[in-house]
Amino acid sequence: MIRWAAAASLAAIAVAAAGQEAPRAAKRPHPVVSPNGTRNDDYYWLRDDTRKNPEMLAYLKAENAYADARMAPLKPLADTLYAETVSHIQQDDTTVPYRENxxxxxxxxxxxxxxxxxxxxxxxxxxxxxxxxxxxxxxxxxxxxxxxxxxxxxxxxxxxxxxxxxxxxxxxxxxxxxxxxxxxxxxxxxxxxxxxxxxxxxxxxxxxxxxxxxxxxxxxxxxxxxxxxxxxxxxxxxxxxxxxxxxTADDKFICITVSSTVSDEQRCAPVDQPTRFTVLAPRAREFRYSADHAGGRWVIRTNKGAKNYKLVTVADAGLSGGTAAWRDLTRADDKVFIEGFQPFDSFVAIDQRQGGNRMIRLLGQDGRSTAVAADEPAYRMALATNREAGATSVRYTYGSLKTPTTTYEVDARTGERRVLKVAPVPGYDPANYVTERLWAPARDGTRIPVSIVYRKGAKRDGTAPLFQYAYGSYGYSTDPAVDPSRIALLDRGVVYAIAHIRGGQEMGRGWYDDGHLLNKKNSFTDFIDVTRFLVAQKVAAKDRVAAMGGSAGGLLMGAVANMAPTDYRVMVAQVPFVDVVTTMLDASIPLTTFEYDEWGNPAQKRYYDYMLSYSPYDNVEAKAYPAMFVGTGLWDSQVQYYEPAKWVAKLRATKTGTAPLLFRTNMEAGHGGKSGRFERYRDASEWQAFVLDQLGVAGN
Incomplete structure (x- = not known):
């Protein structure tokens, strides 16, 4: 039951709200019962599904007021960073037109x-x-x-x-x-x-x-x-x-897809008969597939007999025959991961990963395939908007940490490429920056790909500040791209790195398997090992390392903060998933039931114990933590606001040292923060100013 505010408690929060001191949430013991044990949660009361509890709201507002007070001296820097970011945005930009119907x-x-x-x-x-x-x-x-x-x-x-x-x-x-x-x-x-x-x-x-x-x-x-x-x-x-x-790509069928972490099932019907659905293949554990239609045939991406996926095909007449009627279009390859595809009447465009990079391959009706060329060591290609199955060319985008997103069109018959648009980045010259692909050794010997970018002329003498980012969950891969808000950091001498840790799929499906369920800790140790490698290689200074992650990447930040707090000067955790066990025990919370195959079901003891061993909220200790900036949205449906709220409250009551801890709640936003293209940059300029200040980067 929600405990409503007492006058004395609200008065205490009001003192903190004036920015005079860090807010302190009241401790109220609450048993969290599970089949595998009962845990106490002193801050469970901060959960209010109605989002109307006045004491809870007062606490969030007090934290915002405290953040305002602590950030006031840095506001000029934040304003400068915002202005610089906006200066790199083409405000009257347009997208490349695409044709449909x-x-x-x-x-x-x-x-x-x-x-x-x-x-x-x-x-x-x-x-x-x-x-x-x-x-x-x-x-x-x-x-x-x-x-x-x-x-x-x-x-x-x-x-x-x-x-x-x-x-x-x-x-x-x-x-x-x-x-x-x-x-x-x-x-x-x-x-x-x-x-x-x-x-x-x-x-x-x-x-x-x-x-x-x-x-x-x-x-x-x-x-x-x-x-x-x-x-x-x-x-x-x-x-x-x-x-x-x-x-489907040719607009002839409507398809309903149901998916879990390890299983798919797709049923399709003619577009004018939306009740006559045919199941392409029945669901089964560890069996995944997705199908599309063009050129009078079905093309299907599947992991059946191919851990990294392959493409198969089946004619309309054989659709009801299940997997027995499927015929291979591509072979299984341990080094090539097929991320997606788009069928056209006369060819198939394949979105694949190889060597840690995302690239495009074109497969003709004669079985010949051609890879689209790239000129940088670390890059990403992705299929763009292609709405006409009869086209003989395909549009895709290319970019890297230094090259702005460029939209190309490539002729599937001749391989000829032409540039349709280079995303304008005013005041930015790619020639002033350098991007590299490094390989960091993890503690178990695995080589972790790392994409870095820095201002040309930077010295490898172990003095530079580093900003390291990662996600590493759900098989989601983090691809390099130019970000207008990152340029200000690079121009101040910061090295930016993406750690492509296990839990994503940069290196194939096995990369994901080795970073989830009972292997989840590999994601955390990979991130730490990348940091230590970059410091050892004198890419960065040991005492000038910043780290950032959001959502499941916020879980990464929380776990790494508990495991290796002295490796980082400052951390940013946005909408962080930090109360893993309690959330995964509650099937009423959005996403919980979808994710038993991602994190494990804590109703089973082996998962309960493993999740409990790394859950950031459960492993907060009385020790010095890095400086931290934590953000959330009151209306977040993906990671509920009370997870980071409870985590911050526990950190405030438990941690030692004097490193600042700031907590910002957007009272009108959800998981993605404020809407609108400028609002997110305004928000980013605040935590960037916090990070630069902690890294000792001079200037405003």
Missing amino acids: GWWYQTRFVKGGDYPLVERRRTPDAPAELLFDQNAMAKGHGFFSLSAFAVSPDNKTIAWAEDTVGRRQYVLKVKDITTGRILDQGLTNLEPEIVWIGDGKSLLYVAKDPVTLRGYRVMLHALGTPASADKLVYEEKDDTYQMGIGK
Whole structure:
């Protein structure tokens, strides 16, 4: 039960809120019961699912006030960093137009605008037709997010989903494009994916469970009818699976995909018959696949007989035959990890990883494949927007830690490339910077890829400050790219490094397997070992190392802070997942049930004990920690605000030393922070100023 504030407690918080001293949250013992033991949680009371408890809110506001007071001397530096970042942003930038169903679509920013305009044209040179003015739509909202929109097959109606809270509970809206008249806006608590069926008068959407926020039902909605009239198309009853819907590349089929960490199942139906779904292959543990359709055939990415995935194909007539009808398009390769693909009528574009880099390979109908060339040691390519299956060329993006994102188009027949756009970065010259790929030895002998970038002319004499980033969970790989907010750090002599630790998939599926479940600690020790390697190689000074991670990367920060606090001068943990055991014991919390195969189910003793051994909140000790800047959002649905709030409260009560600990809660945001392209840079400038100050980087 929530304990409401006593007058004395609120008065004490008010003193801290004035910035006079660090806030201290009250200790209130609370038993956290599990099949494997009971733990005490002194700060459990900070959890309030309604987000209305006045004492909890007062504590968060007190922490914000304390952060304001401690950051006041650094505000000029933060303002300078923000100004420098904004100076590197082309404020009236536009995206490369793409063609879909006879129209060219593009987004465009205006100067000073936080959100883009979405437009379309009949031809690339025709006058623009405005679909969305997101700056106007966002007015009056502290947060605004527009989902991927869907235009009806007749090009007359557009459907979209929007979130004005930050909790990823989307609201459906539909309007007539010509008149702007709203045709439908009665559906709430949806996933952001929307798919029109063939008649253009009905659509499919994914409804969320009101408690866990898990997408679990696909519903058929006829425009203009109440939600109560919607028809259930499919319901996923296994709460360890999440759901998505979409159309195939050629727009001929609608597919429902349900996925867990180790299993997939996909069912597809003709776009004009949204109730005749065929299961491509039944789910099975450790069996994953995803299918798409173009050129009269299905192309499927699968790990069946290929740990790093391969591509197979099956004709329409053999679809119901299951995996027995699948025929290989590519072979299994221990050194090449297939991340994704896109089928076209005459070829397949493959998104793959090799040697720690992400690259593109084109596979022709004759079986020959060609890798798209790259010129740097550490880079990333990715498939761009390609909406026409009949195209004979494919668009992709290329970039690195020094090269701005460049959009290319490559002819699948000749291999000829042409540049469509280089992302403008005003005031930035790539020639002034150097990027490298290093390989750091982990304590078990594994070689960890590290991407670094620094200002040209920097000396390898062991005096430079280092900013090291990593994520390392869910098989998510961190790719290098130019970030306008990073340039100010590089220009002040900071070396920036991405540690591609285990838990991602930079080096293949085995890289992920070695960094989750009962191997999760490899992620933490990899990060520490990369730091020690960079210091030993005199890339950085031992006492001038900063580290950052967010979400599951925030778990990384918390674990590393407990394991190797003296290796870091300062840490930034954004929306950190730090109360691992308690959260994974509570199936009512969004994402928990999806993630038993990521972290383990603590109802089982071996997972309970292992998770408890590294959970940052449970392993806070009376010792000196690095300086820390912790951020969260009150409306976060991915990592609930109370996880970092409890962690900070426990650190304040337990840690020794004088290193500062600041905690910033955005009261109007969710997992991704404030919406709008400038707001996130404003937020970043604050923790960057904190980091630079701790690293002893002079100047403002």
